[in-house]
Every structure is written in structure tokens, then in C-alpha cells.
Amino acid sequence: MIEAxxxxxxxxxxxxxxxxxxxxxxxxxxADITGVLGIDIPVTSMFTRPNVRALSxxxxxxxEPVRSEPARLRPVGGSRRDVRARIRRDGGAPR
Known part of the structure; x- marks a missing residue:
């Protein structure tokens, strides 16, 4: 697609x-990639994966097939103070 x-x-x-x-x-x-391959990736991926190897x-x-059980994600964000407080409270680095 890029070569074309x-x-x-x-x-x-x-x-x-x-x-x-x-x-x-x-x-x-x-639009070409998501349409032809039938996948859903964010358009920002085109900028954060700046070459063919990274994008591929x-x-x-x-x-890949979707796992039957969704991963449990913890919310990330907030001020540095909030993040540090969560780290102290949870006893380790954020996951």
C-alpha cells in the first residue's frame, strides 16, 4: 500500500x-489498512509507529484472536502526587 x-x-x-x-x-x-485488513487501530498509530516494521x-x-476474558486494566493518569499516592497505597509500581 505504501509502495503504491x-x-x-x-x-x-x-x-x-x-x-x-x-x-x-x-x-x-x-483508512486503506483498516479497510482492507478489517482491523481497528487508532489513526494516531500511524504517527507513533513511524515505519513499516513498527506498524506491522x-x-x-x-x-490476533481476542481473548475470551478481557484484561483488567487499572486507570492511569492524574497528577504526579495522585500517582505516587496510588503507588504507596498499592505497595508497588503501577501495572
Whole structure:
């Protein structure tokens, strides 16, 4: 998909912007990827995974079967003071 947009092959570790794509092209590429593969990944992934290799790891993970029991996530955030208080209260690093 990237090669079709650029008209050349792209090294898996080459940054999307250095390869010649811009922000709009990344958003369009996101639409192509999610539409063709039928997966749901955030559009911001195109910017936080800046090359083909990093993005492919995310896509491969998105295509894995969903576990029958959802993972229990603890809310993260708040002020540093709140986070430190939670760490002291829970007796360890946030998970």
C-alpha cells in the first residue's frame, strides 16, 4: 500500500515522513489498512509507529484472536502526587 502511494519500495525501517509521505497521506494509508485488513487501530498509530516494521507489529497484534476474558486494566493518569499516592497505597509500581 505504501509502495503504491510512493511508486517505489520502502525499507521497513525508513521513517514514513523521510520516505515522502505527509500527514494526510498517513491518514489515507490508515483508512486503506483498516479497510482492507478489517482491523481497528487508532489513526494516531500511524504517527507513533513511524515505519513499516513498527506498524506491522501493531497490525499483527490487532489480527490476533481476542481473548475470551478481557484484561483488567487499572486507570492511569492524574497528577504526579495522585500517582505516587496510588503507588504507596498499592505497595508497588503501577501495572
Amino acid at each position: 502511494r510512493l511508486g517505489r519500495t520502502v525499507d521497513p525501517d525508513e521513517n514514513f515522513f523521510e520516505a515522502g509521505l505527509n500527514s494526510m497521506a498517513l491518514v489515507e494509508l490508515h 507489529r501493531l497490525v499483527e497484534g490487532a489480527q
